[in-house]
Amino acid sequence: MDATLRRISAAVEARLRRLFDDDASVGPDALFVRRPAPLLLERVRDLTLRGGKRIRAALVFSGARLVDPAADGGLAVCDAAAAVELLHTYFLIHDDIMDGDLVRRGGPSVHAALAAATGSEKMGRDLAILAGDLAVSLHERLVAGLDVAEDRRRRVAGLFAGMHADVIHGQTLDLLGSAAEEDVADHKTASYTTVGPIAIGAALAGASPEATARLAAIARPIGIAFQLRDDLLGAFGDPAVTGKPLGSDLRSGKRTLLIQEALRSADGGQRAALTAVLGSADASGERIAAAAAAIAATGAKRFCEEKAARLVAGALEELDASGFEAEGRAMIAHIARFAVSRET
């Protein structure tokens, strides 16, 4: 299974490289610039290829094989997977501007890199808005060219547009801070991490709207579990492995499911250790470590680990009973188990 996933990852990265290197123009018409904004294209390329787990790309392939075990022969699946990865790059770039995050995937975030290159924080942010926009336009180009029968193409393009809007909805809920955290995780993470990729893959391989909707219902809890693991890694992970600094959720005051659960179960001392750093941008490493220890002591760490495992187990049980093709089911099971045990 790992060899299969490595093959998928390599194919998607090759497709992305080809897009960045050769054909960012619009093809035969050639009415528009061939290499748009090279300074930004380089940053989009760098962030996209710098790492990432390619979970979303693998789930597009898995979704296709749930319906048709031979589906990965089609180039459209690889193009769609690359388009999902570019959409991911775009969300990361715009989110990092909003959150003021300077480190991403073990290197500078795009706005930080562009601020350094131009010597101006404002210019860095402005150019990073455009770099995100450029990533969207490249994703749009891949979706425009999907080589698949018209009825499938239309549904897949609609899924891309709906997924895109859904993530914006989730990020807006997150910024406004007024929604339940599980709603945020649903729209901001699950929609484009599991639901969208699996649905797009399945639709490419010819799944009916009803079958796609059934798969989406199975995919959603896996996406929530993915977000729970992200919350856990943000507080307890190894920054050298995750590529993200420890405690940034705490410092930015984000009420993740983990932190909410910890606050719910905390005693006086634990609560004090937590609130001392929550929303305090310049909290020291020691205080972050003390807050993380407090979170663990409340039982919230175990609670979230168990909840993530339970969500995945329930989803996989449903998937096994679903009658979809075995190869796709095995891939999704593998990826879902990785999602809740990963260190990165």
Added chain:
Amino acid sequence: MDATLRRISAAVEARLRRLFDDDASVGPDALFVRRPAPLLLERVRDLTLRGGKRIRAALVFSGARLVDPAADGGLAVCDAAAAVELLHTYFLIHDDIMDGDLVRRGGPSVHAALAAATGSEKMGRDLAILAGDLAVSLHERLVAGLDVAEDRRRRVAGLFAGMHADVIHGQTLDLLGSAAEEDVADHKTASYTTVGPIAIGAALAGASPEATARLAAIARPIGIAFQLRDDLLGAFGDPAVTGKPLGSDLRSGKRTLLIQEALRSADGGQRAALTAVLGSADASGERIAAAAAAIAATGAKRFCEEKAARLVAGALEELDASGFEAEGRAMIAHIARFAVSRET
């Protein structure tokens, strides 16, 4: 002709209203949120419907009628025109954040409105990034659903993606300030004001890539003339008519073609009046008026007016000799003449 253009404008606005009111979801699949981020959707709706000249929408219809005089029967032309208007909304929202412009189309820019609604400038900017992104996702949704034969659909979707990247290229050149102003006008304005809309309309109606490329070459100088007129209105227009404050190009230090030409021909006193306000964000209204008078006195105003008229005349001559359908040619001639004489 004016009645035709009014009919087109009304049809496109009706389509946009329907999108905002009824079907921002992804249709039959319904996997994703039905009304994404209502707070932002309302701002995108308001800016999109608040006015605008609908020149781009009219040019999509014109492009189609250059190839097929009966083309406006097809819903795809109206959907594509609405998608171009949404792309325009998105560019305006993100540009206004970068330029710090607070007024647009006679009302608050989106980031200004969202800052007022949330009581925070940073939150206003962050949400406005997302509002622009939401407009892109709605444009993507319309493009996904274009009801036209597969070969045309694929080319049109590719043109949308290329046009999108081209505008980002132009805005990047503009921000970096290192390119010739005509290159900026080409990529930042012409690409999505004239070149893209006409090419998209023509491709929808079945134009070959070669015919589309010929039309693009004709459309480009009309787009440059459009930008020249914009520069002139920015310095000499009536803010009550344009909906934009006077002198914002001067205050932001933007080296438009008009300002470049004025600096080239200015004597000592004229240059002093100009450089006194160029890039000075808080220049008074009197000083802006004095700078505008100096620009006129250098002859740059007349130079740009004549240049715009010349560009349009040359393009229309070529168009007349092109052999495309008469109805489309008449529409484009009408719109191009409006583009260089408009007061708004």
